[in-house]
Amino acid sequence: MPDLPSSSAWIALGVQHAVLARAMPAVRHDLAAPLSVMRMGTTVLKRRLADGELPPAQAVERVEQLETHLASLTDSARRLRHWDLQAPPASAPLRATAQLAQQWAQPLLALRGLAVELADGGDTLPDTPAAQHLLLCLLLGAVHLLAEAPAAPACIRIGPVPGQANALRVQAEGLAHRGLAHQGLAEQSLPAPQAQGMPPLDGAALQHLARHGGADLRWGDGWVEVTAP
Structure with a gap:
């Protein structure tokens, strides 16, 4: 069967969907957590105001706390633009995109005993601007590619590529282990966390x-390198 003109785009769209599905738990948490706190805070504030037991200064303090959570919610909602395929492409420094990928990948993988870190805390990552949507998808995909390897690593680190200001390297390090000493058994490596x-x-x-x-994008055993366009 001949390759259809649009088949490449459909395949790329499917890969983006697979990456988004893996990032969605963190995105959903970033939206739901501030809403839950705000709902509880407004309930308490309303009750105390109705009872007349809340001094004005404390009421202002409570409102300021709600504003902080609202700002966090707004920031999380704005991040959804990274998954809007109809939005015009936007550029961002590679460092900022790597930080966002780490923030979205870490919470879910941490539950499986896997750390996602930035090399040197992100200080050595390049600030070269690049298309953020594409690079974010590729970095998240690279992280989950390594996390879903047959032997799950202990840590996945996003770092620079020496001599390349427009590239990032995602590296798997160590092996995740679970201690079985209390059962008199040797430690065994954890299975890969499957989506x-x-x-x-x-x-x-x-x-x-x-x-x-x-x-x-290039990859090998335990590593992925992404070069921005």
Whole structure:
């Protein structure tokens, strides 16, 4: 069957969907958590105001706390633009995009005993501007590609590529272990954390997405390098 003109775009869209599905728990948490706190805070504030037991200064303090949570919620809602495929492309420094990828990947993978970190706390990452939507998808995809390897790593680190100001390297380090000493057994490596209901990501799929967006992606055993367009 001949390759259809739009097949490349559909494949790239499918890969983006697979990456988004893995990031969605963190996105959902960032939206739901401030709402829950605000709902509880407004309930308490309303009750105390109705009882006339809340001094004006304390009422102002409570409102300021609600404003802080509202600002956090607004920031999280704005991040949804990264998944709006109809939005005009926007650029951001590679460092900022790597930080966002780490923030979205870490909460879910931490529950599985896997750390996601930035090399040197992010200080050595380049500030070269690049298309953020594409790079964010590729970085998140690279993190989950390594996390879903047959032997789950202990840490995935996002760092620079020496001599390349427009590239980032995602590196798996160590092996996640669970202690079984209390059972008199040797430690065993943890199985790979699989995304429920989805096949594991593979390097060829991410490479297709990168090429479709004009970027470059290379991968090997325990590492992925992404070069921005």
